[in-house]
Amino acid sequence: MVGPSRFMTLLSVFELGIVDLLRRTPGLTAAQLGKAVGAKPDAVEQLLLLLVKEGFLAHDESTGAYTLDALADVSEQDERLVLADMDMIKTVTLRQLFHLTESVRTGTTVGLRETYGFAGDLYNALAEHDELRDSWSRLMNTATAHIDPWFFGNIDIPSGAQVLDLAGNTGLGAIHTYRHKASPGLKVTTFDLPAKEKECLENFRAHGVQEHCSFIGGDVFEEVPTGFDVVLIKHFLPMFDKDDVFRILQAVHRSLDVGGAINVLVPVFPEDIKDPDNCTVDFYPSFFIGCAMGQGGPQKLSTWQRWIEECGFTITKAIAEDPASMPKNALPVEAIVCARKSE
Numbered sequence: 001m002v003g004p005s006r007f008m009t010l011l012s013v014f015e016l017g018i019v020d021l022l023r024r025t026p027g028l029t030a031a032q033l034g035k036a037v038g039a040k041p042d043a044v045e046q047l048l049l050l051l052v053k054e055g056f057l058a059h060d061e062s063t064g065a066y067t068l069d070a071l072a073d074v075s076e077q078d079e080r081l082v083l084a085d086m087d088m089i090k091t092v093t094l095r096q097l098f099h100l101t102e103s104v105r106t107g108t109t110v111g112l113r114e115t116y117g118f119a120g121d122l123y124n125a126l127a128e129h130d131e132l133r134d135s136w137s138r139l140m141n142t143a144t145a146h147i148d149p150w151f152f153g154n155i156d157i158p159s160g161a162q163v164l165d166l167a168g169n170t171g172l173g174a175i176h177t178y179r180h181k182a183s184p185g186l187k188v189t190t191f192d193l194p195a196k197e198k199e200c201l202e203n204f205r206a207h208g209v210q211e212h213c214s215f216i217g218g219d220v221f222e223e224v225p226t227g228f229d230v231v232l233i234k235h236f237l238p239m240f241d242k243d244d245v246f247r248i249l250q251a252v253h254r255s256l257d258v259g260g261a262i263n264v265l266v267p268v269f270p271e272d273i274k275d276p277d278n279c280t281v282d283f284y285p286s287f288f289i290g291c292a293m294g295q296g297g298p299q300k301l302s303t304w305q306r307w308i309e310e311c312g313f314t315i316t317k318a319i320a321e322d323p324a325s326m327p328k329n330a331l332p333v334e335a336i337v338c339a340r341k342s343e
Contacts (some may be wrong), residue, residue: 004094009050011086018044019071019079022057027065082329084138091135092122093291100290108294121239122292144172146327147265147334152180154319154336155263157230160185164228166252167220167236168192171200174213177232182212189214191225220248224255231256234265238288239296242307249311256341262313264339267298267332268320277323280332301335313339 013019016037021028030048034041048066051057058069071079096111103110109125112118116132118125126133157163160183165173168190177188190200194217204210216225221244224231231252237245252262270278280298288296299307305318317338326333 006050007086007089007094009047010056011083011090013047013051014083014086016044016047018048019068022066022068023072023076026067027063029064029066031064033066078328081142081327084142085329085331088135088139092132093287096291097286100286103290103294106294109291110294111290121294123239143330144176146330148176148180150321150334151234151263151265151336152176154317155338156261157181157183157186157263159183161187161229162227163188163230163232164216164225165190165232165234166224166248167233168200170196171203171213171215173232173234174200175203175207175209178209178212187212187214189216189225189228191216191218191220193217193219220251224251226255228256229260231260231262232265233262237264237266237304238284238298239293241295244295245307246311249308249313253312253341258341258343260341261316262308262339264304264308264337266304266335266337268301268304268335269298270333271300271302278333279330283331298332301337304335304337308337308339312341312343314342315339 016039018033018037021033021036028036030041030045033039034044037044048057048059052059052066052069055070056068057071058067059065060067074082095115096109099110099114108119109121112120112122112125116125116129118128122132122136126136157177163174163177163181163186165177165188168174169192171190174188174190178186190196190213192200192215197215197217200215201210204213204215218225233248233252237248240248256262267280267284269280273281285297301318301320305315309315315337317336320335321333323333
């Protein structure tokens with residue numbers, strides 16, 4: 001019941017600058033903190049009760065002084081990463097999830113309509129609303145920096161292959177593909193809606209990969225381009241319910257010649273849904289349904305494998321991240337499924 005209030009109390013203390021103040025000047029009182037951040041001492045004292053209770057801060061009742069407790073052991077870099085996640089949760093999810101029930105009933109992102117007057121999914125809303133885009137981009141840049149080295153270190157892209165990055169947005173995936181898997185003759189093509197072409201090509205030029213990366217405009221639900229050896233499907237399938245996931249995978253299957261490969265990156269639930277070390281269940285079902293698409297969500301790794309096989313592929317590799325090796329602030333456990341068209 002009190003999850004949202006706990007979340008906002010903690011985030012507000014950071015947003016007010018109180019943690020930064022105590023990092024620089026330990027031992028400040030509520031009156032001193034209030035004066036520094038432009039708030040009444042009484043309100044500051046009320047907010048800090050929870051942080052003292054949880055051991056984030058320490059409070060000397062005889063002097064009224066506050067100091068960092070457990071937060072003193074958190075590096076400023078780790079703190080920035082967590083705050084980027086918390087800002088995204090506040091901006092992109094917390095307000096929209098007020099309308100989660102209506103989103104479930106209608107299969108639409110009701111919160112985006114009610115909060116921003118936007119009829120559509122989150123990924124299109126990002127183009128129109130700076131507040132959403134800025135918050136989302138900070139999170140995604142952090143997540144991409146973490147996951148891409150692991151992803152490319154665990155997939156095979158033959159030398160000189162023709163690679164299609166399905167729903168590759170504005171080209172970052174293609175750029176990373178070329179940089180991680182460069183070989184003579186390697187070509188990487190971003191496939192996405194035509195509106196993404198201009199920004200995508202500008203990104204290729206800015207990163208100096210325009211000779212190796214290209215763009216094709218289209219809609220995956222209409223037709224997937226042919227002539228590619230490898231198709232990358234990263235962070236795309238969880239946006240849809242099973243029927244549309246099958247439509248995507250079957251379209252990719254039709255586009256490939258026998259022997260063509262797919263490398264799929266998806267968030268996964270643990271096989272034991274009660275596993276306490278996996279936070280995917282805690283966050284992503286409501287995120288995809290209530291905030292992002294009005295549908296979709298992660299699945300168990302075994303489910304992704306079964307769906308890919310049912311769409312005509314032969315699995316060649318399936319691995320999930322080890323939660324112990326992930327950043328402490330990471331929410332989803334990601335998995336890779338590699339498969340080939342065998343007939």
